[in-house]
Amino acid sequence: MIKRVFKENGIDITDYQEQQLQRYYDILSEWNKKINLTAITEYKDVVVKHFLDSALILKSDLFVGQRLSDAGNSSVLDLGTGAGFPGIVLAVLYPGYHYTLVDSLNKRIEFLHIIKEELGLDQIRLYHGRAEDFGRDPEFRNQFDFVVSRAVAELPVLLEYCVPFVKPEGFFISYKGKKCEDEIKLSQRALQELNVFIERKEQYILSGEARYLLFLKNLSETNQKYPRKAGKIKKNPLY
Numbered sequence: 269m270i271k272r273v274f275k276e277n278g279i280d281i282t283d284y285q286e287q288q289l290q291r292y293y294d295i296l297s298e299w300n301k302k303i304n305l306t307a308i309t310e311y312k313d314v315v316v317k318h319f320l321d322s323a324l325i326l327k328s329d330l331f332v333g334q335r336l337s338d339a340g341n342s343s344v345l346d347l348g349t350g351a352g353f354p355g356i357v358l359a360v361l362y363p364g365y366h367y368t369l370v371d372s373l374n375k376r377i378e379f380l381h382i383i384k385e386e387l388g389l390d391q392i393r394l395y396h397g398r399a400e401d402f403g404r405d406p407e408f409r410n411q412f413d414f415v416v417s418r419a420v421a422e423l424p425v426l427l428e429y430c431v432p433f434v435k436p437e438g439f440f441i442s443y444k445g446k447k448c449e450d451e452i453k454l455s456q457r458a459l460q461e462l463n464v465f466i467e468r469k470e471q472y473i474l475s476g477e478a479r480y481l482l483f484l485k486n487l488s489e490t491n492q493k494y495p496r497k498a499g500k501i502k503k504n505p506l507y
């Protein structure tokens with residue numbers, strides 16, 4: 269079923285990858301009874317709205333086949349990964365890159381350690397913490413070829429969380445829903461302050477709903493002013 273849904277949407281996956289996603293679903297629905305991981309629980313909905321939605325980026329030439337690193341494979345940070353979207357799905361379906369998944373809720377990171385182990389995902393690292401703190405850590409700041417994020421905050425706030433992690437010339441790729449255009453309009457100051465520009469906006473239709481991927485190119489190292497302290501960013505976004 270997973271393989272068929274993906275194929276209908278133009279993404280070919282192997283039998284092994286289908287088994288990994290099936291296992292992911294089984295553990296996710298088991299753990300979801302104990303801790304809050306996702307509001308979407310129906311099998312078909314998880315496959316489409318979590319798995320397939322996370323995988324849409326694999327249809328883009330700006331992500332697939334990129335070698336932005338001087339040595340080795342490209343690095344991807346998933347900020348606010350939650351139950352592993354899109355990070356786990358990408359690590360399963362596109363295992364050549366190095367993945368780092370961060371979330372501020374430790375219970376979710378504990379769950380992801382189980383998933384990593386059970387699915388044999390050696391190419392992922394998992395960290396519990398906040399964007400505002402990691403974004404100031406030299407091991408993370410300006411280090412990633414790609415930063416991805418889905419359903420974490422509205423764009424002006426999200427840009428301040430995510431852009432500091434991106435290497436100059438790298439991309440922040442934001443998964444957005446139907447409010448995408450409005451959020452872009454609100455983000456003009458944030459785009460300027462953080463020195464990124466929208467290289468491309470890709471639209472997909474999923475279960476009749478518009479989904480967007482915004483590809484934001486980072487033009488330089490981020491101004492030391494950003495990210496500001498936790499709380500400030502949300503209370504006083506860069507409008």
Ligand code: SAH
Pocket residue numbers: 347348349350351352353354370371372373376397398399400417418419420429
């Ligand atoms: N990306 C997942 C989860 C979305 S829910 C998905 O698409 O399903 C948002 C997640 O972001 C939560 O798990 C929350 O703990 C995390 N989060 C919110 N603000 C954060 C921050 N400042 N730093 C790190 N994680 C954050």
